[in-house]
Amino acid sequence: NPVAMNDLISLVVDSMSLQLQKKDTELILALDADPDVVIGDELHLSNMIYNLVDNANKYSPENPKITIKTKTLANEICIEVSDEGIGMSKEQTKRIFDQFYRVPTGNLHDVKGFGLGLSYVNDIIKQMNGSVKVISEKDKGTTFVIHLPLN
Numbered sequence: 001n002p003v004a005m006n007d008l009i010s011l012v013v014d015s016m017s018l019q020l021q022k023k024d025t026e027l028i029l030a031l032d033a034d035p036d037v038v039i040g041d042e043l044h045l046s047n048m049i050y051n052l053v054d055n056a057n058k059y060s061p062e063n064p065k066i067t068i069k070t071k072t073l074a075n076e077i078c079i080e081v082s083d084e085g086i087g088m089s090k091e092q093t094k095r096i097f098d099q100f101y102r103v104p105t106g107n108l109h110d111v112k113g114f115g116l117g118l119s120y121v122n123d124i125i126k127q128m129n130g131s132v133k134v135i136s137e138k139d140k141g142t143t144f145v146i147h148l149p150l151n
């Protein structure tokens with residue numbers, strides 16, 4: 001189903017409100033993409049957003065601050081999910097899209113996961129002929145920048 005990205009993001013973060021409240025997460029939305037622009041595969045795109053927000057929340061200490069931005073470019077939509085969490089080294093960011101890869105979380109204990117979320121995210125983006133880039137700095141935070149072509 002084609003869906004407007006901004007609406008989809010709002011729905012997904014609403015569905016996560018309990019999970020986000022638990023950690024007292026501050027969510028900042030700057031959804032500036034053209035609301036008329038729709039893109040395919042509602043289910044996979046919802047799961048993509050869920051995985052990125054779940055990670056931003058999990059890999060941050062208490063009171064995480066998560067920012068989600070969208071904008072429409074010439075023939076694509078750009079989505080950015082950023083956090084101010086534990087971040088990663090360059091070496092680590094190279095492997096996070098591999099299945100089952102997980103970075104030791106150091107003093108942030110008990111963060112559960114299988115290491116599958118991002119490999120799924122990467123598959124979805126590839127299937128849609130999009131791209132994903134990670135910008136991360138240890139102890140500073142992480143940003144995922146996604147570009148998806150519009151048809």
Ligand code: ATP
Nearest residue numbers: 055056059087096102103113114115116117118142
């Ligand atoms: P799953 O998503 O399957 O429940 P997971 O979160 O461990 O488990 P991925 O979402 O694939 O797996 O992420 C892989 C690894 O990348 C994580 O274990 C974590 O070490 C690192 N990572 C992902 N997102 C972030 C982030 N926003 N900040 C810091 N590290 C991250």
Ligand code: MG
Nearest residue numbers: 055113117118
């Ligand atoms: Mg994950």
